[in-house]
């Protein structure tokens with residue numbers, strides 16, 4: 001498995017299936033751990049950081065944690081490959097941009113990944129399509145058990161698993177869902193979702209493009225409390241109270257749109273498709289906005305010539321590093337060195353979208 | 361201990377320290393009352409930011425009573441460095457900065473300061489062992505810096521010994 005292979009594939013978690021997939025794009029569960037007897041990353045010497053990276057790589061690869069696990073030395077990878085991994089949600093942006101010895105181990109289907117030497121020595125995650133939080137948690141918990149047979153993690157009876165930042169201490173558990181809320185935005189009711197999340201002490205943030213409104217239909221919601229609650233309780237609360245409430249707002253808004261503004265919705269959806277099929281230059285934000293409308297149209301069954309899987313896939317392969325990587329591979333270039341000018345990237349993006357959506 | 365909101369009976373989640381005419385004023389409010397006072401806490405602020413805001417507020421209090429700089433003897437982390445970077449230096453910092461950390465933890469963790477979730481199978485003895493190794497490693501680092509190679513070799517052996525010692529199984 002190489003990173004170039006990934007460029008052409010969709011991640012398993014973007015398949016567009018699983019419970020509540022009309023609103024919940026994916027569920028993610030993450031555990032933060034640190035090796036016992038070692039300082040946290042900030043106070044490690046370069047040699048200790050290397051030691052940790054090597055040790056964890058060996059342990060993870062031999063622990064048989066998931067199917068077809070492969071390791072990428074992130075410190076040795078080029079900037080484009082690092083960006084690619086980040087766009088696929090296999091590593092964080094900080095991990096991509098850091099300078100110290102670090103890596104990531106990824107399962108063959110990309111549903112499982114362990115970042116080595118991110119903010120904590122170990123950050124492991126399971127990503128699933130749709131709302132599959134319980135399954136995801138069971139898997140990550142089993143992986144944690146298996147790793148714990150091989151290494152000791154820093155732990156105190158008072159504070160639980162010890163993390164570099166006190167906001168992760170205790171369970172080290174962060175559960176999150178990626179939500180598509182186009183109808184709430186169209187009806188101007190996004191505040192509802194934001195308030196609901198806030199009342200339940202959750203973090204909600206826009207996705208794709210840090211804090212910009214342009215791609216404002218996608219949100220990630222995650223728990224903030226990691227201490228003083230059992231893992232199962234965190235998962236159950238998320239699953240049975242938080243997500244259904246927000247989901248309900250979005251579904252009601254969709255119903256209302258259909259009932260009162262079906263022509264307007266169709267107009268938006270079909271215009272979006274027409275643009276995606278004929279644009280010659282497509283910026284990333286514009287693509288996200290158009291694909292969001294298309295996705296809404298599919299979920300409202302206004303359109304059936306494109307399926308959900310294709311749209312989810314385009315969200316991914318339309319991201320900047322994917323566009324550039326794909327282009328380089330087509331031209332037979334292994335590692336493009338210079339960043340591509342944005343206009344050129346926009347042209348290639350438009351071309352990819354036209355091809356995939358049967359445009360001209 | 362959970363404080364109640366100054367204005368109503370709900371639990372206070374926003375704690376502010378203001379200096380008015382040289383007088384320190386503390387406010388403890390719930391989110392609704394805070395909003396009514398024009399203090400808004402945006403939900404999409406990353407927790408790191410919230411932490412930072414909170415830490416900055418408490419700094420004021422701390423600096424009124426000049427004290428020796430707080431340092432973790434194991435990793436050399438100072439509390440002010442943590443304040444700047446938002447990240448701790450080693451597991452021992454949770455004990456070294458206990459007093460300062462507790463209110464921050466409570467703020468970030470909805471008042472919780474005691475873990476109730478999963479524990480490693482070897483939790484009981486593991487904790488002491490972990491601290492022993494951590495200390496030995498920091499001594500090793502100092503020995504290497506001071507070019508005391510015999511001592512360093514000695515410490516390496518000690519680390520190996522402690523690591524190899526099988527932790528006792530916790531009594532069921």
Ligand SMILES: [Zn+2]
Pocket residue numbers: 365366367368369370389390391392393394
């Ligand atoms: Zn109040």
Ligand SMILES: [Zn+2]
Pocket residue numbers: 432433434435436437449450451452453456
């Ligand atoms: Zn320390």
